[in-house]
Amino acid sequence: TVEQTVEQLYCxxxxxxxxxxxxxxxxPFCGYEDARGDQCDKCSKLINPVELKDPKCKVCSASPTxxxxxxxxxxxxxxxxxxxxxxxxxxxNKSYHPT
Numbered sequence: 001t002v003e004q005t006v007e008q009l010y011c012x013x014x015x016x017x018x019x020x021x022x023x024x025x026x027x028p029f030c031g032y033e034d035a036r037g038d039q040c041d042k043c044s045k046l047i048n049p050v051e052l053k054d055p056k057c058k059v060c061s062a063s064p065t066x067x068x069x070x071x072x073x074x075x076x077x078x079x080x081x082x083x084x085x086x087x088x089x090x091x092x093n094k095s096y097h098p099t
Contacts (some may be wrong), residue, residue: 003072004066004073005068005069005070006071007050008050008068008069009057010064011057011060012062016058020090021058022037023049023056024058025037026052026053027053028044028052031082035054037049045083050066
């Protein structure tokens with residue numbers, strides 16, 4: 001497990017961090033004004049929501065701010081065998097009983 005600090009857009013009006021799908025703004029590459037938080041439908045470039053110009057919350061139309069938050073990232077190859085084992089056990093027993 002690795003802990004990293006990530007910049008995200010935060011809506012002060014909604015009091016929550018905004019997932020890509022809850023942000024729209026102007027594409028930093030082509031200037032398209034209705035770019036989504038993950039990509040621009042005009043130039044097809046992938047976008048980090050923090051890079052959008054004039055971002056807006058799709059829920060309330062407020063302008064979000066950039067905040068940092070800590071995220072935990074799993075090293076999936078390290079836990080792959082254990083997850084496969086738990087999945088097989090669950091299928092066999094039709095229930096989940098962690099050890």
